[in-house]
Amino acid sequence: METLAPPTSEELAEAILKRPPRFEGTLDDMRGKLVVDKFSAGFGPKKVLEDLNIPIKDNTVTAIIGPSGCGKSTFIRCLNRMHEVTPGAWAMGLVLLDGENVYSPGTDPVKVRRRIGLVFQKPNPFPTMSVYDNVAAGLRLNGMRKEKEIGAKVQLNLNKAFLWEEVRDRLGDSGASLSGGQQQRLCIARALAVEPEVLLMDEPCSALDPVATAKIEELIIALKEEYTVVVVTHNMQQAARISDITGFLYYGRLIEYGPTRDIFENPRNELTERYISGKFG
Amino acid sequence: MDLGLDRLSNAIADMASLAQQSVLRAIEAYARSEKISSQALDNAKRLSVLGEEIEELAVELLARYQPVATDLRYIKSCLEISYGFNRFGRYAYDIAQVLEMAGDLSACDKSDIERLSHHVNSMIQDSIQSFKSKDEKLARTLRERDEEVDRTYQNVTKQLFQGRSTTVGCALASTLVLRYLERIADHACHIGDSVIYITTGKKI
Numbered sequence: 001m002e003t004l005a006p007p008t009s010e011e012l013a014e015a016i017l018k019r020p021p022r023f024e025g026t027l028d029d030m031r032g033k034l035v036v037d038k039f040s041a042g043f044g045p046k047k048v049l050e051d052l053n054i055p056i057k058d059n060t061v062t063a064i065i066g067p068s069g070c071g072k073s074t075f076i077r078c079l080n081r082m083h084e085v086t087p088g089a090w091a092m093g094l095v096l097l098d099g100e101n102v103y104s105p106g107t108d109p110v111k112v113r114r115r116i117g118l119v120f121q122k123p124n125p126f127p128t129m130s131v132y133d134n135v136a137a138g139l140r141l142n143g144m145r146k147e148k149e150i151g152a153k154v155q156l157n158l159n160k161a162f163l164w165e166e167v168r169d170r171l172g173d174s175g176a177s178l179s180g181g182q183q184q185r186l187c188i189a190r191a192l193a194v195e196p197e198v199l200l201m202d203e204p205c206s207a208l209d210p211v212a213t214a215k216i217e218e219l220i221i222a223l224k225e226e227y228t229v230v231v232v233t234h235n236m237q238q239a240a241r242i243s244d245i246t247g248f249l250y251y252g253r254l255i256e257y258g259p260t261r262d263i264f265e266n267p268r269n270e271l272t273e274r275y276i277s278g279k280f281g
Numbered sequence: 282m283d284l285g286l287d288r289l290s291n292a293i294a295d296m297a298s299l300a301q302q303s304v305l306r307a308i309e310a311y312a313r314s315e316k317i318s319s320q321a322l323d324n325a326k327r328l329s330v331l332g333e334e335i336e337e338l339a340v341e342l343l344a345r346y347q348p349v350a351t352d353l354r355y356i357k358s359c360l361e362i363s364y365g366f367n368r369f370g371r372y373a374y375d376i377a378q379v380l381e382m383a384g385d386l387s388a389c390d391k392s393d394i395e396r397l398s399h400h401v402n403s404m405i406q407d408s409i410q411s412f413k414s415k416d417e418k419l420a421r422t423l424r425e426r427d428e429e430v431d432r433t434y435q436n437v438t439k440q441l442f443q444g445r446s447t448t449v450g451c452a453l454a455s456t457l458v459l460r461y462l463e464r465i466a467d468h469a470c471h472i473g474d475s476v477i478y479i480t481t482g483k484k485i
Contacts, residue, residue: 237347264349266482273350278282 033058033228034079034116034198039093041078043086048074049252052093056198056245061220061229063243063260065236067281071252072232073121076200079230080116081109097198114142117191121203123183125175125190131158132171134186138194153193160226161189162219181212185219192227199223201231205238217242236276240264248272282346289338289359293366296331297409299324300369304405304465307373308398311380311458314387321370321377328370335363354482358475362412365468369405372461379457389451393437394458400430401462401469408472417480423473424485430466434459 032055041049048071056062064072077083078091081102095102102112125134135154144150154171158164163185167178175186184204191199201220205213220242223229233239239246240260247257248269256263256272267273275281303324310317339356342348348356380386404426411420437459441452474485 236349240347240349265353267350276349277352 032056033098034230035094035096036079037094037096039078039091039095041074041083041089041091043090044088047252049078052254054247054254054257056228056230058228059224059226060244061224061231061242062245062247063239064230064232064247064249065234065239065276066249067275068234070249072234072249073202074252075249076118076202076230076232079198079200080113080118082113082118084109114194115196116198116200117194117196119184119187119191119199119201119204122207123180123187125178125183125186127174127176129175130172131167131175131178131186134175135189135193138190142194154189157189157193158186160192160223161185162215162222163189179212181208181215184208184212184216188216188219188223192223196227198228198230201229203233204231205233205235213238234281236264248275250275282342282348282352285338285342285346286352286355289335289342289356292331292335292338293359293362294413296328296335296363296366297412299328299331300366300373301405301409303328303370303373304376305402307376308394308402308462311376311386312391312395312398314380314385316377316380318374318377318381321374325370325374328367332363332367335359351479354479358479361475362472365408365472368468369465372465375461376458379454383450383454386451386454388448389454390447391455393433394455394462397430397433397437397459397462400426400433401466404430404466404469408469408476411473411476415476415480417477420473420476420480423470427466427470430463434463 034056036052036054036056039049039052039054040047052075064075066072074083079095079102083089083091091103093103097112097115101107102116125131126137129137132151132154135157136150139150139153144153155164158167163182166182167173167186170177175183178186184207188199188204204220205216208216217238220229220231224244231239231243243260245258246260246263248255248263248267248271250271256267256269258268262268263272264276267276303321306317306324307321309315339360342356346352404423407419408423410416411423438456441447441456445452447455477483477485
């Protein structure tokens with residue numbers, strides 16, 4: 001039986017050397033909706049992400065897996081410039097959304113976040129607002145004034161989040177009164193209401209029970225019809241179930257990236273194999 | 282998970298040993314005109330039971346641990362390999378049955394069968410060995426060696442069709458046994474393919 005020990009620094013160095021320097025998988029489209037290129041990020045003197053090159057294809061679910069502290073959440077927060085709101089945070093390199101660098105000096109981070117929505121690990125509906133207002137808030141902030149239009153959008157997005165049928169009779173109730181799974185779907189509806197192109201999800205099911213998790217997973221798969229979805233998860237089975245493409249991040253480096261089936265059936269890198277087989281993590 | 286995989290390996294080893302013995306015994310008995318049908322049937326039934334146990338264990342491991350990568354490929358391959366061993370047992374029984382049906386075959390020329398059975402035995406042995414030691418190189422030799430088996434089977438069958446001087450009983454018995462040996466060799470190749478899949482992830 002193999003020991004359940006993390007890889008030594010020599011093994012890590014070897015695994016990193018063996019990894020393809022850039023993505024060279026079997027995806028037919030290398031351009032991607034989002035392209036992360038020569039990207040590094042960190043906090044103060046600490047480098048958390050190092051020289052990442054990742055093309056994220058449109059209308060796919062891309063899962064980023066890796067053990068705690070590998071930089072998954074930092075990575076996802078870099079994609080929509082949420083990383084920089086933390087004091088001391090820094091980032092270098094390119095994140096191209098449809099070819100435009102979201103980090104170019106003239107780019108408004110608020111606009112970036114509108115195009116690239118983020119759903120957090122813990123459901124965080126606005127607690128003092130009703131279910132309806134949680135979804136309507138973003139629309140109003142964006143200047144929508146006609147209540148009829150807002151109402152239609154609220155219904156549309158609650159529907160998209162598979163929540164409408166469950167809350168149609170309690171739209172006036174507080175968002176916080178819903179169950180955990182419903183709250184998370186409400187947060188997804190809220191994110192969808194401002195019509196993003198990319199939806200980022202940071203461990204969206206880690207606070208949920210299996211039934212609520214199954215609903216969110218079903219929802220994620222449905223959402224890729226309209227959106228590009230990036231999910232960060234430490235749950236490998238979840239990545240295997242819902243994603244088309246999987247990236248394995250370790251100590252801030254991308255060790256392996258490719259079609260999910262290949263990663264879970266026949267990973268190319270020994271380190272990936274050991275991580276997904278539960279030999280460390 | 283590791284304990285489950287060990288149990289799976291042990292069950293496959295038991296099956297491999299019994300399957301190999303069954304085929305060897307059936308061929309020996311055929312050469313000596315010895316009737317061993319009921320023994321061959323018992324072995325075939327035991328192999329079938331072992332195959333079911335392996336299937337149960339594999340499904341349990343899949344359901345409980347959701348294995349990935351090498352573990353996943355190994356479990357999938359164990360299911361295929363156990364089916365191969367199951368077939369070995371069944372073909373051994375079929376070979377034993379030929380003698381039951383044909384009666385006395387002591388006057389028949391069995392040299393082709395002896396030659397081919399020697400070749401097929403070594404393929405069975407190496408398919409099992411390649412699985413035990415995860416020896417991809419050895420597994421890769423099986424396909425080439427199977428071509429030799431196919432050629433011999435085709436040549437002898439053709440000669441029998443073309444009226445090589447022998448009795449109908451001898452011709453029919455030879456054709457059947459050669460056919461069973463040829464099928465056993467195919468299953469040995471499938472086992473080799475599974476070994477290649479386990480070690481490289483590539484499907485043959």
